[in-house]
Structures are given as structure tokens and as C-alpha cells.
Amino acid sequence: MAIPAQAFGEIYPKDLRPGSIFKFRSNWAMLVTYEDGSTLDFLMLGGEHAGQLFNVGPGMPKCLGVIPPFSWFPAVEESAVASHTEHQVTTLTLTPSGPVIIGANMDGFDPKYFAFRLDGIVARDYEAYGIGLRFADWTAELRHPERPFESLGSLFSIRAV
Numbered sequence: 001m002a003i004p005a006q007a008f009g010e011i012y013p014k015d016l017r018p019g020s021i022f023k024f025r026s027n028w029a030m031l032v033t034y035e036d037g038s039t040l041d042f043l044m045l046g047g048e049h050a051g052q053l054f055n056v057g058p059g060m061p062k063c064l065g066v067i068p069p070f071s072w073f074p075a076v077e078e079s080a081v082a083s084h085t086e087h088q089v090t091t092l093t094l095t096p097s098g099p100v101i102i103g104a105n106m107d108g109f110d111p112k113y114f115a116f117r118l119d120g121i122v123a124r125d126y127e128a129y130g131i132g133l134r135f136a137d138w139t140a141e142l143r144h145p146e147r148p149f150e151s152l153g154s155l156f157s158i159r160a161v
Helices: none
Strands: 008-011 021-024 027-033 040-044 053-055 063-066 071-075 083-085 092-095 098-105 112-117 132-135 137-143 154-159
Touching (some): 053 098
Antiparallel strands (some): 021 027, 040 053, 083 132, 092 098, 137 154
């Protein structure tokens, strides 16, 4: 399936809204932030650092990103089975307030896990450390606001391990 080229632009990650996705070093990442919005991080969704959080630094180069009015949404196959697992990064996790994606700050001895809503803001009301109903396999689908849950094409697939 072809994806509309108008959905992409070369942009500095710091200029994107939290929840936006962009390609960094050949892998997709999601821009995330915390309650006060003062810190911008990105959650690697693929590659050898999948699930890890990194700071958006001042010298970070422009990246290929999905630009407004386009955005994305997660999808699972009709036959997908959610499982109860814990501490599994990049999983799409179901919570009472909506889906979240689990990431981890790997600085220090013990990883610190975070759950991020699809708008890129940390979900403090959800305990990312605990067991949750999670999808290890999911896709990111391109969308336009005029057709919010109609996929314009699959951007990438996640297979959490």
C-alpha cells in the first residue's frame, strides 16, 4: 500500500508535539513528555534500543516525521491476543483511561518504567511496573483527521520481546 508523501516532513523533533512519531537513526520513535511539559524525551519504538527513553538534545538533527494534519494510531490484528505480562517495553497496554505504550529509562541500576498515553504524556494514574493486559504485536497506522480511524497505510510494526 502506498502512503501519501504529504504526511511527512523533515523537522526537528523538538518542534513536534508530544505523541508525534519520527524516524531517528532508521527506527521510529515517539516524542514524550511529563506532567509539567518541561522535559522532552523520545521513546525508541524499534531497533536495538527499543523501549528506551532518550532526551531530545539541543543538537538533535532534523528527522523524517509525520506532520500535521496527519497523525497516527495504534492497531492490532483482529485475531490478536492480549496477555498479562509485566515490565515489557514497547507493548501497547490497555488501561481504564485508554491505551498506553510502555517505555523505560535505563539510567542507573534498575530501569524505571513509564506508561505514555498516545498524546505522548506520561500516564501517572497507571502503574507501568505492574502486570497489565498488553499487546506485544501492534502496528502504527497513518491517519488524517477527516478519517480518524481509517488507516492510510501501516507505518511500522512492533513485535515486543
